[in-house]
Amino acid sequence: MTGDRTLRVQGGASHREARGAVFAVRLGSRCAPSRASPVAVLPRVIRILPPRRAGLASSAPYSATPVNLYTLNGNRMFDRAQSTIANVDPEIFAAIEQENRRQEDHIELIASENYTSPAVMAAQGSQLTNKYAEGYPGKRYYGGCEYVDVVEQLAIDRVKQLFGAEAANVQPNSGSQANQGVFFAMLKPGDTIMGMSLAHGGHLTHGSPVNMSGKWFNVVSYGLNENEDIDYEAAEKLAQEHKPKLIVAGASAFALKIDFERLAKIAKSVGAYLMVDMAHYAGLIAAGVYPNPVPHADFVTTTTHKSLRGPRGGVILMKAEYEKPINSAIFPGIQGGPLMHVIAAKAVAFKEALSPEFKEYQQKVVENARVLAETLVKRGLRIVSGRTESHVMLVDLRAKNITGKAAEAALGAAHITVNKNAIPNDPEKPFVTSGVRLGSPAMTTRGFGPAEAEQVGNLIADVLENPEDAATIERVRAQVAELTKRFPVYR
Incomplete structure (x- = not known):
């Protein structure tokens, strides 16, 4: 720290010089700058890398220590320009940024999860x-x-x-x-x-x-x-x-x-x-x-x-x-x-x-769920109750000889997030299960329509048919990346 308004970062750039720049945030691994998240869109904020720690290999080029807000010409804890998460707590900021990147880069199919608007946040x-x-x-x-x-x-x-x-x-x-x-x-x-x-x-x-x-x-x-x-x-x-x-x-x-x-x-x-x-x-x-x-x-x-x-x-x-x-x-x-x-x-x-747009959104939620369920049935999977009439479905995995726990892990590796879930009269233990639960609200929020819902269903089936094949996982992950890039959550 070299003054009350200048934050020095490794590489010589000052806070004043770096206004408008976006630096990567590291928490244990190198990561590229991500799309702006709701916590990272404030003006004149640098995404700060916390100090390197022993055992955490990284080639990230920037690092900085947290700003001491009590030494910047008095208490600046309540100065909005200074008291950002990035300045006060780089470790928490880094974790938030990584979670933002996960939400942007993964297809979210957990039925109980969704994305709130910036206004709500x-x-x-x-x-x-x-x-x-x-x-x-x-x-x-x-x-x-x-x-x-x-x-x-x-x-x-x-x-x-x-x-x-x-x-x-x-x-x-x-x-x-x-x-x-x-x-x-x-x-x-x-x-x-x-x-x-x-x-x-x-x-x-x-x-x-x-x-x-x-x-x-x-x-x-x-x-x-x-x-x-x-x-x-x-x-x-x-x-x-x-x-x-x-x-x-x-x-x-x-x-x-x-x-x-x-x-x-x-x-x-x-x-x-x-x-x-x-x-x-x-x-x-x-x-x-x-x-x-x-x-x-x-x-x-x-x-x-x-x-x-x-x-x-x-x-x-x-x-x-x-x-x-x-x-x-x-x-x-x-x-x-x-x-x-x-x-x-x-x-x-x-x-x-209460808006008309919300009603249209929910109609799309139901339609996307229907298409997703029908696609999975075509690929040899069974939907509990035979169909969905809502946003959610329970998928019986026994035809693919895979447990819910294994399916959750394999799909997660392909950047498709689901949760394992017991099916009626499930012979497996609750932490293993014979099924997964899928929901369409989050993917619909990011703009997916029936065509994308069908594609997601086929990607899920591809993984479940070859859960341990690295080439399949990599191929599906690449297609997921293309979809999430076309349909970002926060713009």
Whole structure:
């Protein structure tokens, strides 16, 4: 460091001299300059290489030490021009840059992942993170909440409009906490709940024995019939026999449309509440391309990321009569101060989802999923339930004599990201599995259409047929690189 405004980097360039230049960021290996990421587009920022460390071979030409913001003519910690991630913490900046490069260069097919807009990320990175706001709009335990009240009320109003809900709580920090909020408000430990079996595509929070929901409540599970659709008749018999206080609908690995109206009738017949966890399908539901559970359910929970394409967080929608107990369950029941910066990002995402463009996007999500599934079937793979009617599909790999774990690794080497997933009645262990779960939201966000979805399906099949062949992996990786270059995430 040679002054209050000049950062010397190896190679002689100063901060002033290097304005507008882009240097590579190294974290253990040489890497070329990448496309600008949302964290690296600020003006007059150099991408700084952290000091070389013993054992980390690299031929990268630049290195620098972090800027000491307390020695630059006083405290510059809050100077936006100086206090960048690159200046303050090159190691974290390098990791963020590498993750940005991974997202740009890999085809993302994990059904629960998507790309948020720069506007959503800007809201989440705003000064609202500084504000404590225990309570609800107009009823806070802290002063100075007049502007965060505006933010939270906008989020509430927009999500109610988006799904046609009577009431909403936008404070849950996750989908799991949204589910817990409903349980905490409406149930007592030892009550009986009924949810979809995790082994048949349900979710941990719907009564799995390893989850709080399975430890606090008596759980009855329903599943799939011989056609791998939800066995509604069996579910009705279970409800009549066990008289659950609450029935949970929704899934994490189920491709068909769920008959929420039928499940609501089953719940009503035994005097049970119906809670729908629509986390995976929320974006499709908002766009009208998947059945809306809100008219039928007492409570509807969701995440705000996945197909909804917002920040990571949760929401509870409910009938107006349940607003007070749900609000009390979230605060002060299971959470303290809300994350106002995340709620702002939720509000931005809800506004985006209310646009005509979002509906068009979700229509493309469903079409791309259909084409991807049909392509895989043509290549000899089986889709659980025979097809997809949503954004997600579960692929049975047994015909290719490969496990989900091995398929995930081989596809990852080819820069196609998936997750291993159990299929119904899977003989393999949960960390091995006989299937993979695929989803179309992320690839559709980056602009893929039916032609690209078909190409991706063929690339997947190529890898699964030759998972240990280096030449196949390299060829597929090259085609992935061509696709991702044509369709960047952030421009």
